[in-house]
Amino acid sequence: MANLIGHGGCHHIRSIRVFISGKTEAKGTQAKVTIDKATIKQSRSFSGIWVIPIIALALGLYMVVNTWLTQGPEITIAFDTASGLEQGKTKIKYRNVDMGLVEKVSLNDDFQGVIATVKLDRQAAGLLRKDTRFWVVTARVGVGNISGLDTLLSGAYIQLSPGLGEAGERKFVGLEKPPVTPADAPGLRLTLTTDLASSVSEGDTVLYKGYKVGRVETMTFDTTERKIVYGIFIDAPFHELVDTSVRFWDVSGISLNADASGFRVETGSLDTILFGGVAFGVPPGIKDGEEVGQNSTFKLYSSYNDILDNPFVYGTYYVVSFAQSIKGLEPGAPVEYRGIQIGRVERVLLKEFLKQTNSSDNQGTGDPIPILIYVEPGRMKLPDRESSIATMRRSIQVGVSNGMRATLDSGNLLTGAKYVNIDYYADAEKASMGEFLEYTTIPAIDTGLAQLEQKVNSILDTINALPFEDTVAGANAAIAKLNQSLASVNALLESQSTRGLPDQLNQTLQELNNTLSGLSPDSEAYQSINSSLLRLSRTLGNLDSLTRTLSEQPSALILPTEAVTDPIPEVTQ
Amino acid sequence: MRVATLVLSILLFSGCASQIVEPSYYLLRSQQKLPSGELTPSEDFSLGNVVIASYLDQPGLVMETEGGQLRPARQNLWAEPVYEGVRNIIFVEIAQAMGEELLPSKLSKGTTVVDIRISELHGTYDGEAKLVAYWWLERDGKVLSSYRFTEVTSLTASGYSALVDAETALLKELSQKISASLVAPAATGPKAQPLGVLRVNPSEI
Incomplete structure (x- = not known):
């Protein structure tokens, strides 16, 4: 029976029936067997026994899918x-x-x-x-x-x-500490960098005009840049106050300043005094900035005064080289254009200069010493943005072609402090901008003051070289001789004969006076002299007349001349 | 030889045979009759320098001929230097006008000094004598006032004697003008000037 089922194949065996029929009696048994032919009938109906497995299978599938879907x-x-x-x-x-x-x-x-x-x-x-x-x-x-x-x-x-x-x-x-601000909090997340760690730390407040508008989220040290990096968050809507014109400064603790106007104490809020904090604002003179994005980087100034001293962010470097003494030129010294500070001296590129000189054939030629300067376009009233650097560079390039030169001038004659001055010199020799390492160079010239210093030094050297000791010795010898001469004169004056001279002189003068008095107008000698002079004058007059006559008539000496008569004044009627 | 000597002698003597004219001498003197007695020198004024123009400083009298030419006379001469005669007349005439004598400035210190310059003093071809003079009063090196005198006068007769008389008259008139300016030198203004006298600036002298 099981085989039939098993061999049913795809055919359904509806039924297999074997019918055995007969009559069974006592006397003589007669059996009659009737075998019906089996009729194989394919079955089409679903067996109910399969429902349970199917349900179990469906439940299993559901659980799998459900687990997968909900996982x-x-x-x-x-x-x-x-x-x-x-x-x-x-x-x-x-x-x-x-x-x-x-x-x-x-x-x-x-x-x-x-x-x-x-x-x-x-x-x-x-x-x-x-x-x-x-x-x-x-x-x-x-x-x-x-x-x-x-x-x-x-x-x-x-x-x-x-x-x-x-x-x-x-x-x-994962964070080791809970973040100060949720990541999805509305506001602006910024990065502040500073060279020197202050008392600002994570969780400290960020102030705008004394009002708390954010907080310091993170504080890390960037080993590559060697800077302290703060992450701060400015809550909305105060983040709209931040643009490229704002500056951040440390308001931690109490700042005490003393200057000529007296003492001045600057503090932030009580929080910042106790725990430190950061403030930001727009320093005076800074034009409107541009909008900043998330995670923009700003510099954290040490104080507000630091901002006032260096209010600009964008700047560029130049190199100026001087073939003169740079004594008195210190890093931080101003770089001025006609008295207006436009930057500062960064440092003397001495190491780079020596490295370049040693690697070239210019050893021992007295090449000028390069000075690295930092120039800020904002100090020239240009917008404090990166595009202004290109504008300033173009201006300087045109200026150099028109005679702009850098000079090293004395800012203080007493202390000898010097600064770099940039100005136009009409008689400067033609020059162009060059390069030193990765920096652009501005041509420099010696100033008149430097030349004057050299001349003064030369004069002082000459004076120092003068043989003062010999001169003083000679002068002493001359003074000694003069003393001897004065002693001789003194002895001469004190001699009897010299003392008698004034008397003799008086006597001589008296005699001279007497002689001159004899020549006074009232004296006979004067009259005689006057008379002689008169006759001499007339003789000269006659001689003059004679010479005139001879010049007019050379034969007058031997030939008779016509007498010249004077014109007679006559009375006219 | 004898002939040559004779000819030379004739020639020499013929040269000496020209006519010799004896010159006449004249003297400038005041016509005032001077009394004898002690002089009364002025305590306020003194006579300084009397300077004459260079063309006058010569022996002969000067005549201006027609055409403006000056001719010093050769036969009509001054008996003394002309400046002495001028100074003499001025001294006498001022003393006559003021009643006191102006001593030379070098003899009287602290007085107002009168300096005089005679620019022109000569006769003209048309029978006139001409005198142009300046004088100025000076005290302690400072000029107080200055004047000019310009005057001509006609000759009364022909000849050099009449010319000398005319020049003497002109110098007398000049002396009177000077005396008038010495009365009050500081107060004399231009409007108080006598005829023929003009107050001038020192720079014009």
């Missing part, structure tokens, strides 16, 4: 330590809603941290983005706040903070 993503989160993490117990929460469970906690490959494998609910998949952050929430007691006290009873859990970046991330690095 959340599995992610890994790296932490430094597994503090607070318990396998199978620690939950993942977002807005205090359970989002998953830590399934496994294991060391990473280099044993320098742990990796928590977390099974999340399906609805948490949308929260997993590139900048989604995770941190362990435990009870924390900080300088400025206490948080996570509820975890003392409920146990630590991992907090999820969704990000805004690209979706689909499955590997994350």
Whole structure:
């Protein structure tokens, strides 16, 4: 029977019946067997026995699909330590809603941290983005706040903070501390850099005109740039106050300044005094800036006065080389254009200069010493933006072709401090801009003051070379001789004969007076002299007449001349 | 030889045979009759330099002929230097006008000094004598006032004697003008000038 069924194939055996019929009696038994032919009939009906397996199969499929459909993503989160993490117990929460469970906690490959494998609910998949952050929430007691006290009873859990970046991330690095600001909080996230660490730290406030508008989120040290990097967040709508014109400065603690006008104390809010903080604003003289994007970088100034001293962000470097003494030129010295400061001296490129000189054939030729200067277009009243650098460079290039030169001038004759001055010199020799390393060079000339200094030094050297000692010795000898001469004169004056001279002189003068008195107009001698002079005058007059006559008539000596008569004055009627 | 000596002698003597004219000498003197007695020198004024033009400083009298030419006379001469005669007349005439004598400035210190310059003093072809003179009053090196005198006068007769008389009259008139200016030198203004006298600036002298 089972075989028939088994060999039924695709044909349904409806029925196989074998009929055995006969009559059974006492006296003589007669049996009659009738065998009916089996009729194979294919069956088309569903057997009910299969319902149960089918249902079980359907349930299994449903469960598989349902499990697959409801299963959340599995992610890994790296932490430094597994503090607070318990396998199978620690939950993942977002807005205090359970989002998953830590399934496994294991060391990473280099044993320098742990990796928590977390099974999340399906609805948490949308929260997993590139900048989604995770941190362990435990009870924390900080300088400025206490948080996570509820975890003392409920146990630590991992907090999820969704990000805004690209979706689909499955590997994350957990934060060791809770972030100050949620990643999706409206506002502006910026980066501040500074060369010197201050008392600003994570969690400190960011102030605008004394009003709290944000906070410092992170503080790290960039080993490449060797700078302190702060991450700050400006809450909306205050983030609209930030553009390229604003400057950030440290307002931590109390600033005490003393100058000629007296003492001045500058402080921020009480928070900043106690815990430090950052302020920002637009310094005077800065034009409107441009809008800034997320994660823009700003410089963190040490104080507001530091901003006033260096209010501009954009600038460029030039090199000026001087073939004269640069004594008195210090880093930070001003670079001026006709008295207006346009930049500062960065440093003397001595190391680069020596390196370049040693590698060339110019050793011992007295090449000029290169000075690196930093010029800011904002100081020339150009907008403080990057495009202004190109504008300023073009102006300087045109200026150099028209006689613009750099000179080294004395800013203070007493201290000898010098500065770099840029101006036009009509009689300067033709020159063009060159290059020194990666910097553009501005041609420089010696100033008249430097030449004057050289001449003064030359004169002083000449004076120093004078034989003063010999001269003084000679003068002493001459004075000694003069003393001897004076002694001789003194002896001569004191002699009897010399003393008698005035008397003799008086006597002589008296006699001279007497002689002259004899020649006075009333004296006979005067009359005689006067008379003689009169006769001499007439004789000369006659002689003059004679010579005139002879010149007119040379024969007058031997020939008779016609007598010249005087014109007679006559009375006219 | 004898003939030559004779000819030369004739020639020499013939040269000496030209006519010799004896010159006449004249003297400039005031016509005032001077009394004898002690002089009364002025305490306020003194006579300084009397300077004559260079063309007058010669022995002969000067005549201006027709055409403006000056001819110094050869036969009509001054008996003394002409400046002495001029100074003499001025001294006498001022003393006559003022009643006191102006001593030479070098003999009287602290007085107002009168310096005189005779620019022109000669006769003209048309029978006139001409005198142009300047004088100025000076005290302690400072010129107080200055004047000019210009005058001509006709000759009363022909000849050099009449010319000398005319020049003497002109010098007398000049002396009177000077005396008038010495009365109050500081107060004399241009409107108070006598006829023929013009107050002038020192720079014009």
